[in-house]
Amino acid sequence: MTALLQVDDLTLDLGDTPILRGVSLAVRPGEALGIVGESGSGKSMTLRTVARLLPDSARTGGAVRVGDRDVLGLRGRELREHRRGLGMVFQDPRSAINPVHTVGAFLVERARDAGQDTAAAREQALTVLRRMGMTDPERRMRQHPFELSGGLLQRVMIASVLMERPRLLLADEPTTALDVTTQADVLALTDELRREMGAALVLVTHDLDLASAVCDRIAVMYGGRVLETAPAATLRDDAVHPYTRALLASRPPLDQRLTEIPVAPGSPVPAAQTGPGCPFVDRCPVALPICGSALPEERLVGASRVRCHRVEEVA
Numbered sequence: 279m280t281a282l283l284q285v286d287d288l289t290l291d292l293g294d295t296p297i298l299r300g301v302s303l304a305v306r307p308g309e310a311l312g313i314v315g316e317s318g319s320g321k322s323m324t325l326r327t328v329a330r331l332l333p334d335s336a337r338t339g340g341a342v343r344v345g346d347r348d349v350l351g352l353r354g355r356e357l358r359e360h361r362r363g364l365g366m367v368f369q370d371p372r373s374a375i376n377p378v379h380t381v382g383a384f385l386v387e388r389a390r391d392a393g394q395d396t397a398a399a400r401e402q403a404l405t406v407l408r409r410m411g412m413t414d415p416e417r418r419m420r421q422h423p424f425e426l427s428g429g430l431l432q433r434v435m436i437a438s439v440l441m442e443r444p445r446l447l448l449a450d451e452p453t454t455a456l457d458v459t460t461q462a463d464v465l466a467l468t469d470e471l472r473r474e475m476g477a478a479l480v481l482v483t484h485d486l487d488l489a490s491a492v493c494d495r496i497a498v499m500y501g502g503r504v505l506e507t508a509p510a511a512t513l514r515d516d517a518v519h520p521y522t523r524a525l526l527a528s529r530p531p532l533d534q535r536l537t538e539i540p541v542a543p544g545s546p547v548p549a550a551q552t553g554p555g556c557p558f559v560d561r562c563p564v565a566l567p568i569c570g571s572a573l574p575e576e577r578l579v580g581a582s583r584v585r586c587h588r589v590e591e592v593a
Protein backbone atom coordinates (compact mmCIF):
# COMPACT_ATOMS: atom_id res chain seq x y z
CA MET A 279 0.00 0.00 0.00
CA THR A 280 1.25 3.52 -0.73
CA ALA A 281 2.58 5.33 2.31
CA LEU A 282 0.56 8.14 3.86
CA LEU A 283 3.76 9.64 5.29
CA GLN A 284 7.02 9.14 3.45
CA VAL A 285 10.25 10.65 4.75
CA ASP A 286 13.27 10.16 2.49
CA ASP A 287 16.83 11.00 3.41
CA LEU A 288 15.73 13.97 5.50
CA THR A 289 18.38 16.34 6.80
CA LEU A 290 17.76 19.25 9.13
CA ASP A 291 20.16 21.98 10.21
CA LEU A 292 19.31 24.74 12.67
CA GLY A 293 21.69 27.51 11.71
CA ASP A 294 25.07 25.77 11.48
CA THR A 295 24.06 22.91 13.74
CA PRO A 296 23.22 19.56 12.15
CA ILE A 297 20.16 18.02 13.82
CA LEU A 298 18.93 15.24 11.49
CA ARG A 299 21.02 13.21 9.08
CA GLY A 300 19.47 11.04 6.37
CA VAL A 301 16.28 10.09 8.21
CA SER A 302 13.98 7.79 6.21
CA LEU A 303 10.61 6.56 7.47
CA ALA A 304 7.29 5.48 6.02
CA VAL A 305 3.85 5.19 7.62
CA ARG A 306 0.92 3.54 5.83
CA PRO A 307 -2.66 4.76 6.24
CA GLY A 308 -3.95 3.64 9.63
CA GLU A 309 -0.56 2.36 10.76
CA ALA A 310 1.20 3.32 14.01
CA LEU A 311 4.93 4.03 13.97
CA GLY A 312 6.87 4.62 17.19
CA ILE A 313 10.02 6.75 17.14
CA VAL A 314 12.16 5.78 20.11
CA GLY A 315 15.54 6.94 21.41
CA GLU A 316 17.31 8.84 24.15
CA SER A 317 17.10 12.57 24.70
CA GLY A 318 18.51 14.67 21.87
CA SER A 319 18.40 11.91 19.23
CA GLY A 320 16.14 13.99 16.97
CA LYS A 321 12.74 12.38 17.57
CA SER A 322 10.86 15.62 18.23
CA MET A 323 12.61 17.45 15.42
CA THR A 324 11.58 14.72 12.98
CA LEU A 325 7.96 15.15 14.05
CA ARG A 326 8.21 18.93 13.91
CA THR A 327 9.63 18.75 10.40
CA VAL A 328 6.62 16.69 9.27
CA ALA A 329 4.35 19.37 10.78
CA ARG A 330 6.67 22.14 9.51
CA LEU A 331 6.84 23.61 13.00
CA LEU A 332 10.50 24.60 12.88
CA PRO A 333 12.47 27.67 13.97
CA ASP A 334 13.28 30.28 11.29
CA SER A 335 16.90 29.14 11.18
CA ALA A 336 15.89 25.67 9.90
CA ARG A 337 17.24 24.35 6.61
CA THR A 338 15.96 21.01 5.36
CA GLY A 339 17.07 18.54 2.67
CA GLY A 340 15.62 15.30 1.33
CA ALA A 341 11.86 14.84 1.03
CA VAL A 342 8.78 14.59 3.23
CA ARG A 343 5.46 13.64 1.63
CA VAL A 344 2.05 13.36 3.31
CA GLY A 345 -0.39 11.92 0.80
CA ASP A 346 0.50 13.72 -2.43
CA ARG A 347 1.83 16.84 -0.66
CA ASP A 348 5.49 17.74 -0.83
CA VAL A 349 5.65 19.00 2.75
CA LEU A 350 9.05 20.72 2.63
CA GLY A 351 7.96 22.92 -0.28
CA LEU A 352 4.59 24.07 1.14
CA ARG A 353 3.85 27.75 1.58
CA GLY A 354 0.98 29.94 2.77
CA ARG A 355 -2.51 28.50 2.42
CA GLU A 356 -1.28 25.02 1.44
CA LEU A 357 0.91 24.88 4.54
CA ARG A 358 -2.01 25.89 6.76
CA GLU A 359 -4.18 23.20 5.14
CA HIS A 360 -1.45 20.63 5.68
CA ARG A 361 -1.25 21.48 9.38
CA ARG A 362 -5.03 21.44 9.73
CA GLY A 363 -5.10 17.88 8.35
CA LEU A 364 -2.74 16.70 11.12
CA GLY A 365 -3.71 15.92 14.69
CA MET A 366 -0.97 17.02 17.06
CA VAL A 367 -0.61 16.07 20.72
CA PHE A 368 2.26 17.32 22.85
CA GLN A 369 3.51 16.51 26.34
CA ASP A 370 1.92 19.43 28.17
CA PRO A 371 -1.82 19.81 27.56
CA ARG A 372 -1.96 23.01 29.66
CA SER A 373 0.11 24.87 27.08
CA ALA A 374 -2.37 24.02 24.31
CA ILE A 375 -5.66 24.79 25.99
CA ASN A 376 -7.15 28.21 26.79
CA PRO A 377 -7.45 28.32 30.61
CA VAL A 378 -10.42 30.75 30.71
CA HIS A 379 -12.91 28.59 28.76
CA THR A 380 -14.65 25.50 30.03
CA VAL A 381 -13.66 22.11 28.66
CA GLY A 382 -17.03 21.95 26.89
CA ALA A 383 -16.56 25.31 25.18
CA PHE A 384 -13.09 24.27 24.05
CA LEU A 385 -14.27 20.96 22.58
CA VAL A 386 -17.37 22.39 20.91
CA GLU A 387 -15.35 25.17 19.31
CA ARG A 388 -12.85 22.68 17.90
CA ALA A 389 -15.65 20.55 16.43
CA ARG A 390 -17.39 23.63 15.01
CA ASP A 391 -14.13 24.63 13.34
CA ALA A 392 -14.27 21.25 11.66
CA GLY A 393 -17.74 22.11 10.32
CA GLN A 394 -20.22 20.67 12.84
CA ASP A 395 -23.22 22.47 14.34
CA THR A 396 -23.21 23.09 18.11
CA ALA A 397 -25.61 20.33 19.13
CA ALA A 398 -23.80 17.66 17.09
CA ALA A 399 -20.44 18.96 18.33
CA ARG A 400 -21.61 18.64 21.95
CA GLU A 401 -22.89 15.11 21.44
CA GLN A 402 -19.68 14.09 19.75
CA ALA A 403 -17.57 15.67 22.51
CA LEU A 404 -19.50 13.68 25.17
CA THR A 405 -19.08 10.45 23.20
CA VAL A 406 -15.36 10.92 22.65
CA LEU A 407 -14.73 11.89 26.30
CA ARG A 408 -16.57 8.76 27.40
CA ARG A 409 -14.50 6.69 24.97
CA MET A 410 -11.37 8.28 26.44
CA GLY A 411 -12.35 6.73 29.77
CA MET A 412 -13.89 9.78 31.47
CA THR A 413 -16.74 9.18 33.86
CA ASP A 414 -19.42 11.86 34.09
CA PRO A 415 -18.33 13.74 30.96
CA GLU A 416 -21.26 16.19 31.35
CA ARG A 417 -19.70 17.48 34.57
CA ARG A 418 -16.22 17.60 33.03
CA MET A 419 -17.55 19.71 30.16
CA ARG A 420 -18.68 22.34 32.69
CA GLN A 421 -15.25 22.47 34.39
CA HIS A 422 -12.25 24.66 33.64
CA PRO A 423 -8.82 23.21 32.74
CA PHE A 424 -7.35 24.03 36.18
CA GLU A 425 -9.99 21.81 37.82
CA LEU A 426 -8.76 18.74 35.92
CA SER A 427 -5.69 16.61 36.64
CA GLY A 428 -2.96 16.38 33.98
CA GLY A 429 -4.20 12.95 32.95
CA LEU A 430 -7.80 14.08 32.50
CA LEU A 431 -6.71 17.18 30.63
CA GLN A 432 -4.57 15.15 28.26
CA ARG A 433 -7.65 12.97 27.56
CA VAL A 434 -9.53 16.16 26.70
CA MET A 435 -6.75 17.30 24.36
CA ILE A 436 -6.62 13.94 22.60
CA ALA A 437 -10.43 13.91 22.32
CA SER A 438 -10.33 17.37 20.72
CA VAL A 439 -7.73 16.27 18.20
CA LEU A 440 -9.53 13.04 17.30
CA MET A 441 -12.84 14.87 16.85
CA GLU A 442 -11.27 16.60 13.85
CA ARG A 443 -10.70 13.18 12.28
CA PRO A 444 -7.10 13.68 11.16
CA ARG A 445 -5.54 11.21 8.72
CA LEU A 446 -2.30 11.44 10.64
CA LEU A 447 -1.86 11.87 14.37
CA LEU A 448 1.54 13.17 15.56
CA ALA A 449 2.09 12.61 19.27
CA ASP A 450 5.24 13.79 21.06
CA GLU A 451 5.66 12.20 24.50
CA PRO A 452 1.88 12.59 24.99
CA THR A 453 1.79 10.74 28.31
CA THR A 454 5.23 11.40 29.79
CA ALA A 455 3.86 13.85 32.37
CA LEU A 456 1.32 11.29 33.64
CA ASP A 457 1.80 8.51 36.17
CA VAL A 458 2.75 5.12 34.81
CA THR A 459 -0.63 3.35 34.93
CA THR A 460 -2.41 6.40 33.50
CA GLN A 461 0.14 6.52 30.66
CA ALA A 462 -0.72 3.03 29.47
CA ASP A 463 -4.48 3.64 29.81
CA VAL A 464 -4.50 6.92 27.92
CA LEU A 465 -2.35 5.51 25.13
CA ALA A 466 -4.43 2.35 24.79
CA LEU A 467 -7.69 4.32 24.59
CA THR A 468 -6.19 6.77 22.10
CA ASP A 469 -4.97 3.90 20.00
CA GLU A 470 -8.33 2.13 20.00
CA LEU A 471 -10.17 5.27 18.91
CA ARG A 472 -7.70 6.33 16.26
CA ARG A 473 -7.71 2.82 14.76
CA GLU A 474 -11.50 2.94 14.49
CA MET A 475 -11.24 6.31 12.81
CA GLY A 476 -8.53 5.07 10.44
CA ALA A 477 -5.97 7.68 11.52
CA ALA A 478 -2.29 6.79 11.26
CA LEU A 479 -0.07 7.58 14.26
CA VAL A 480 3.52 8.63 14.76
CA LEU A 481 4.35 8.34 18.45
CA VAL A 482 7.56 9.89 19.78
CA THR A 483 8.66 8.48 23.11
CA HIS A 484 11.78 7.50 25.02
CA ASP A 485 9.85 4.50 26.39
CA LEU A 486 10.27 1.42 24.23
CA ASP A 487 7.69 -0.60 26.16
CA LEU A 488 5.05 2.07 25.75
CA ALA A 489 5.78 2.29 22.03
CA SER A 490 5.63 -1.51 21.58
CA ALA A 491 2.27 -1.63 23.35
CA VAL A 492 0.52 0.46 20.69
CA CYS A 493 2.76 0.68 17.61
CA ASP A 494 2.92 -1.64 14.62
CA ARG A 495 6.50 -0.70 13.84
CA ILE A 496 9.26 1.11 15.69
CA ALA A 497 12.14 3.26 14.46
CA VAL A 498 15.10 3.68 16.81
CA MET A 499 16.95 7.00 16.54
CA TYR A 500 20.36 8.02 17.79
CA GLY A 501 22.46 11.10 17.00
CA GLY A 502 20.05 12.41 14.35
CA ARG A 503 19.84 9.09 12.49
CA VAL A 504 17.54 6.09 12.37
CA LEU A 505 19.66 3.05 13.31
CA GLU A 506 16.99 0.33 13.22
CA THR A 507 13.38 0.01 12.06
CA ALA A 508 11.37 -3.15 12.72
CA PRO A 509 7.91 -4.48 13.52
CA ALA A 510 7.29 -3.87 17.24
CA ALA A 511 7.36 -7.57 18.19
CA THR A 512 10.57 -8.19 16.22
CA LEU A 513 12.24 -5.25 17.90
CA ARG A 514 11.24 -6.45 21.35
CA ASP A 515 12.28 -10.09 20.84
CA ASP A 516 14.99 -9.95 18.15
CA ALA A 517 16.54 -6.50 18.15
CA VAL A 518 19.66 -6.39 15.98
CA HIS A 519 21.43 -3.06 16.46
CA PRO A 520 23.71 -2.89 19.52
CA TYR A 521 22.03 0.41 20.42
CA THR A 522 18.54 -1.08 20.34
CA ARG A 523 19.79 -3.95 22.49
CA ALA A 524 21.31 -1.53 24.97
CA LEU A 525 18.00 0.36 25.11
CA LEU A 526 16.12 -2.88 25.77
CA ALA A 527 18.59 -4.06 28.39
CA SER A 528 18.44 -0.79 30.28
CA ARG A 529 14.66 -0.62 30.69
CA PRO A 530 13.96 0.32 34.29
CA PRO A 531 11.51 -1.74 36.31
CA LEU A 532 7.94 -0.46 36.05
CA ASP A 533 7.92 1.34 39.40
CA GLN A 534 11.03 3.33 38.47
CA ARG A 535 9.89 4.38 35.03
CA LEU A 536 10.22 8.08 35.63
CA THR A 537 13.92 7.94 36.54
CA GLU A 538 16.48 8.39 33.78
CA ILE A 539 18.77 5.37 33.72
CA PRO A 540 21.82 5.38 31.43
CA VAL A 541 21.45 3.06 28.45
CA ALA A 542 25.12 2.25 27.98
CA PRO A 543 28.23 3.77 29.53
CA GLY A 544 28.61 7.36 28.29
CA SER A 545 25.88 9.76 27.33
CA PRO A 546 23.96 10.23 24.09
CA VAL A 547 25.49 12.51 21.48
CA PRO A 548 23.55 14.95 19.32
CA ALA A 549 24.07 14.84 15.54
CA ALA A 550 26.39 17.88 15.82
CA GLN A 551 28.94 15.83 17.76
CA THR A 552 28.99 12.71 15.60
CA GLY A 553 31.72 11.85 13.11
CA PRO A 554 31.47 10.29 9.66
CA GLY A 555 30.72 6.79 10.97
CA CYS A 556 28.02 5.26 13.14
CA PRO A 557 26.83 7.82 15.71
CA PHE A 558 26.76 5.13 18.46
CA VAL A 559 30.43 4.17 17.95
CA ASP A 560 31.78 5.70 21.18
CA ARG A 561 29.38 3.76 23.37
CA CYS A 562 29.08 0.59 21.33
CA PRO A 563 30.45 -2.54 23.05
CA VAL A 564 31.28 -4.24 19.71
CA ALA A 565 32.62 -1.31 17.65
CA LEU A 566 35.48 -1.81 15.18
CA PRO A 567 37.71 0.91 13.71
CA ILE A 568 35.56 1.09 10.56
CA CYS A 569 32.50 1.98 12.69
CA GLY A 570 34.07 5.37 13.45
CA SER A 571 35.10 6.16 9.90
CA ALA A 572 32.31 4.98 7.60
CA LEU A 573 28.54 5.15 7.94
CA PRO A 574 27.07 1.65 7.55
CA GLU A 575 24.54 1.19 4.73
CA GLU A 576 21.02 0.28 5.75
CA ARG A 577 20.58 -3.50 5.45
CA LEU A 578 17.57 -5.76 5.70
CA VAL A 579 18.03 -8.47 8.37
CA GLY A 580 14.92 -10.60 8.78
CA ALA A 581 12.16 -8.05 9.27
CA SER A 582 14.50 -5.28 10.50
CA ARG A 583 16.23 -2.50 8.58
CA VAL A 584 19.52 -1.90 10.34
CA ARG A 585 22.56 0.34 10.01
CA CYS A 586 25.45 -1.56 11.57
CA HIS A 587 28.80 -2.77 10.22
CA ARG A 588 28.68 -5.75 12.55
CA VAL A 589 25.23 -6.83 11.53
CA GLU A 590 26.26 -10.40 10.57
CA GLU A 591 28.01 -11.03 13.89
CA VAL A 592 25.40 -9.44 16.12
CA ALA A 593 22.22 -10.66 14.38
Ligand SMILES: Nc1ncnc2c1ncn2[C@@H]1O[C@H](COP(=O)(O)OP(=O)(O)OP(=O)(O)O)[C@@H](O)[C@H]1O
Binds near residue numbers: 297316321324484549
Ligand atom coordinates in the same frame (compact mmCIF):
# COMPACT_ATOMS: atom_id res chain seq x y z
N1 LIG B 1 15.62 25.42 18.75
C1 LIG B 1 16.74 24.71 18.72
N2 LIG B 1 17.91 25.24 18.35
C2 LIG B 1 19.05 24.49 18.30
N3 LIG B 1 19.08 23.17 18.57
C3 LIG B 1 17.95 22.60 18.94
C4 LIG B 1 16.71 23.30 19.04
N4 LIG B 1 15.75 22.42 19.43
C5 LIG B 1 16.37 21.24 19.57
N5 LIG B 1 17.68 21.32 19.28
C6 LIG B 1 18.66 20.24 19.31
O1 LIG B 1 18.26 19.27 18.36
C7 LIG B 1 18.64 17.98 18.78
C8 LIG B 1 17.45 17.05 18.63
O2 LIG B 1 16.45 17.46 19.55
P1 LIG B 1 15.06 16.73 19.70
O3 LIG B 1 14.21 17.58 20.58
O4 LIG B 1 14.53 16.36 18.37
O5 LIG B 1 15.48 15.41 20.47
P2 LIG B 1 14.55 14.30 21.09
O6 LIG B 1 15.07 13.01 20.60
O7 LIG B 1 13.13 14.61 20.83
O8 LIG B 1 14.89 14.43 22.62
P3 LIG B 1 13.95 14.80 23.87
O9 LIG B 1 13.35 13.49 24.27
O10 LIG B 1 14.91 15.33 24.88
O11 LIG B 1 12.98 15.83 23.38
C9 LIG B 1 19.16 18.12 20.20
O12 LIG B 1 20.55 18.06 20.18
C10 LIG B 1 18.69 19.48 20.62
O13 LIG B 1 19.61 20.08 21.51
